[in-house]
Amino acid sequence: MRFDIITIFPDFFRGAFEHGIIRRAEAARLIEVKLHDLRAFTRDKHRQVDDRPFGGGDGMVLKPEPIFDAVESLTGASGRESYKQGTRVVLLSPQGRAFTQELAEELAQSERLILICGRYEGVDERVADALVTDEISIGDYVLSGGEPAAVVLVDAIVRLVPGALGSETSAANESFTGGLLDFPHYTRPPEFRGMQAPEVLLSGHHAEIERWRREQALKKTKRNRPDLLENAELDERDKALLEKFDNDI
Secondary structure, X not given: OEEEEEEOOHHHHOOOOOOHHHHHHHHOOOOEEEEEEHHHHOOOOOOOOEEOOOXXXXXXXXXXXXXXXXXXXXXXXXXXXXXXXXXXXXXEEEEEEEOOHHXXXXXXXXOEXXXXXXXXXXXXXXHHHHOOOEEEEOOOOOOOEOHHHHHHHHHHHHOOOOXXXXXXXXXXXXXXXXXXXXXXXXXXXXXXXXXXXXXXXXXXXXXXXXXXXXXXXXXXXXXXXXXXXXXXXXXXXXXHHHHHHHHHO
């Protein structure tokens, strides 16, 4: 899988991608990450990538020309209808649809992702109208630019690339898989400052452990993110447990 990141600050990413899973996945040739300086695609001597917004207002807006030139030079195509199958072009923007685990799983099926990092007051709307396939936000807040959001997307998606985690079940057991938060985790020592790890986890009884983990995942989701339960994959036992939690409150 290949990631192309278009940014005016390519050095921002060097530390973020030189550690952990992303570095290992790249070393194993499971992924490829390429950084592209947007200023390299300008045509004026000042290498200008932004200008004042039409209609007035504060700040500056990223110009369409260098962004179109950057994407089209990478894809060899003009306009999003001509992209090769498996290529998606993502604009990182507060106006985009919310990034979720489900969307990460969808994007992980792509052969290539081109990520455009917004900056300043935003990006000329013609980029969203005619160039990108997806406009994505990582949350309901405003960042100085799309670079931190690009790191989040790459990290979340790389975890889903087969072989990246070293275990076929690691990604399947994480938070938001199946619509629930993850269950609590414990490790050695079994007793710490008077706090005991749950007895069931030390029992070696795998069926009981799985039942406990499911119950705890439901309980944590109910407490911290009840909104997730609306779309979670629940069976009759899960629903009975949730009703019991309500009665216990």
